[in-house]
Structures are given as structure tokens and as C-alpha cells.
Amino acid sequence: MIDLHVHSVYSDGTNTPEELVRMAEERGLAAIALTDHDTVGGIVPLLDAAAGSSVEAVTGIELSAECDRGTMHILGYFIDHTCEKLLEKINIVREGREERNVEILKKLNKLGYVLTWSDVVQEAGADVVGRPHFAAALVKRRHVKTRKAAFDLLLAKGRPAYVERYRYTACECIDLIRQAGGISVLAHPATIYMPDDQLKGLVKGLARNGLGGIEAYYAEHHPENMARFSEWAQELGLICTGGTDFHGGNTPDLRLGSGFGQLHVPDEALEQLKAAKARI
Ligand code: AMP
Numbered sequence: 188m189i190d191l192h193v194h195s196v197y198s199d200g201t202n203t204p205e206e207l208v209r210m211a212e213e214r215g216l217a218a219i220a221l222t223d224h225d226t227v228g229g230i231v232p233l234l235d236a237a238a239g240s241s242v243e244a245v246t247g248i249e250l251s252a253e254c255d256r257g258t259m260h261i262l263g264y265f266i267d268h269t270c271e272k273l274l275e276k277i278n279i280v281r282e283g284r285e286e287r288n289v290e291i292l293k294k295l296n297k298l299g300y301v302l303t304w305s306d307v308v309q310e311a312g313a314d315v316v317g318r319p320h321f322a323a324a325l326v327k328r329r330h331v332k333t334r335k336a337a338f339d340l341l342l343a344k345g346r347p348a349y350v351e352r353y354r355y356t357a358c359e360c361i362d363l364i365r366q367a368g369g370i371s372v373l374a375h376p377a378t379i380y381m382p383d384d385q386l387k388g389l390v391k392g393l394a395r396n397g398l399g400g401i402e403a404y405y406a407e408h409h410p411e412n413m414a415r416f417s418e419w420a421q422e423l424g425l426i427c428t429g430g431t432d433f434h435g436g437n438t439p440d441l442r443l444g445s446g447f448g449q450l451h452v453p454d455e456a457l458e459q460l461k462a463a464k465a466r467i
């Protein structure tokens with residue numbers, strides 16, 4: 188079993204990279220990829236922890252792309268986490284995040300929710316601060332019962348405390364990952380929320396622009412989605428990858444590797460990513 192989509196405390200997960208390696212080992216996983224949002228901060232601790240273990244560690248990142256529909260994320264695998272260009276470009280995104288976070292807090296306060304920056308930062312782990320941390324802080328302050336309610340009521344796109352942040356286009360994300368020596372993969376395509384024919388057209392366009400794979404195996408994908416995305420991958424010459432999108436305590440029903448119990452990412456996915464990396 189392998190899991191190619193995992194978050195740590197460096198973004199919105201609740202486990203350290205060291206804990207993730209230990210958990211993967213306990214669960215008998217052969218490999219995990221750390222794919223924190225907009226940061227490579229967890230990569231060195233991950234590699235260090237994996238060095239003395241039975242788990243193969245894959246360097247990764249998850250970038251958010253501009254999208255006028257739902258949510259579009261691009262994963263980068265086998266990136267060089269020391270690549271200057273990558274660090275420079277993700278810094279720009281992070282500055283945009285910081286500006287956005289200030290605006291979210293202002294909006295929440297204006298809406299009458301008592302919340303301070305320190306409440307939010309306390310929920311964040313080591314590095315990137317994002318909406319899940321606002322959600323956790325809102326729960327702690329008893330403004331809402333659950334994190335999901337915080338998103339549904341306030342933080343999700345179209346809700347009153349939502350604020351846009353700077354994102355690269357999908358093609359820019361793909362280029363950036365390529366510059367860092369990585370293979371790009373379209374994450375959880377179902378969250379783009381597009382009719383099938385349009386979505387397929389979009390994937391085709393991205394494939395022409397250097398996309399290497401598509402995350403067909405995903406804990407929250409319906410089996411028919413997995414089948415459909417695998418078919419597209421085959422047709423378009425893309426690698427089929429997969430993972431759970433594990434966020435630790437932030438996704439309490441989901442298990443590393445197996446998701447809600449049904450997920451099985453074939454080891455072949457990693458072999459194909461490696462082969463693509465070797466061809467760069
Ligand atoms: P950010 O990058 O700070 O805008 O936060 C995005 C993250 O928030 C995603 O990766 C998810 O973990 C989480 N998220 C986004 N939308 C929702 C939602 N509707 N319900 C629960 N979590 C969400």
C-alpha cells in the first residue's frame with residue numbers, strides 16, 4: 188500500500204512528518220508522499236525520519252490554481268525542495284495568503300465573531316496558516332459546532348467571510364513544478380466541479396501543457412469517478428496516481444493509506460512517477 192497525498196503540521200495536517208513516517212510504518216505502507224499546501228518546510232524532517240525506516244518518502248507539494256468553478260489543486264512529485272525558483276514563487280503565494288488571512292479576520296470580526304489572530308495561529312502548526320485553522324479557532328471559541336459548519340456558514344467560496352487569494356494559473360503551477368524537476372498531477376479532479384465533457388477538455392489542455400498525471404484514486408472519489416478518471420488517463424497518456432489527502436485529526440474518519448477503508452493506490456503509480464522523473 189502507498190499513499191501519495193498526505194499533509195503535515197507544516198500546512199493543515201495535525202501530525203509531524205516524523206509521526207507520519209511512524210504511522211505509515213505501523214500501517215505497513217511502502218511509501219508516502221508529503222504534499223503540504225504551498226510549502227516544502229516538512230520535506231527535510233520527512234526525509235530524515237524516513238531514512239531509518241521501512242517507508243519510502245517522496246518529496247511533494249500541493250499548489251492551488253486559479254479556478255472560476257470549484258477547487259483546482261496541482262500536486263508536484265519528486266520536486267527539488269531546495270530549488271530557488273520554487274521557493275521564490277511559493278513565497279509570493281504565501282504573501283498573498285497572509286494578506287488574505289488579515290482580510291478574513293477583519294470580515295469575521297465585522298460579522299460579530301470575536302476572534303483574534305493569536306486564536307488562529309494557535310491552531311496552525313509549524314508553517315502555513317489557512318482557512319482550516321480559522322475553522323478550528325471558530326470551533327474553539329464556540330462560534331460554530333464543527334469545522335465543516337465553519338466552512339459552510341462562513342469560510343467556503345461564496346460565504347460571507349471568504350476572501351480570494353493570489354494563485355497561479357494551472358499552467359504556471361505545472362511550469363513551476365517542472366522547473367523544480369517535478370512531475371505535476373491534477374489533484375482530486377472532482378472538486379473542480381465541472382460537467383464531464385468540460386472537465387475532460389480541461390484535463391486534455393493541461394496534458395498538452397505538461398501535466399504528467401491525474402489523481403484518479405482518491406478517498407472521496409466515487410468508484411465511478413475513479414474508473415472514469417483512469418480511462419481518461421489511459422486515453423491521454425497520463426499517469427494515474429492516488430492518495431487519501433490525510434490531514435490527521437482534521438480528517439478524523441480517514442486513515443492513512445486506506446482512506447475510508449476502500450482506497451487502494453497501486454504501487455505501479457509510484458513506479459510510473461519515478462519513470463517519468465527519470466525521463467526529465
Ligand atoms: P486555504 O488554502 O487556506 O484557502 O484552505 C484550503 C483548505 O481548506 C483545503 O485544502 C481544505 O483542507 C479546506 N477546505 C476548503 N474548503 C472546505 C470546505 N468546504 N469544507 C471543509 N474544508 C475545506
Ligand code: FE
Nearest residue numbers: 194199224434
Ligand atoms: Fe488541506
Ligand code: FE
Nearest residue numbers: 249260374375
Ligand atoms: Fe487538495
Ligand code: ZN
Nearest residue numbers: 192194249432
Ligand atoms: Zn491535499
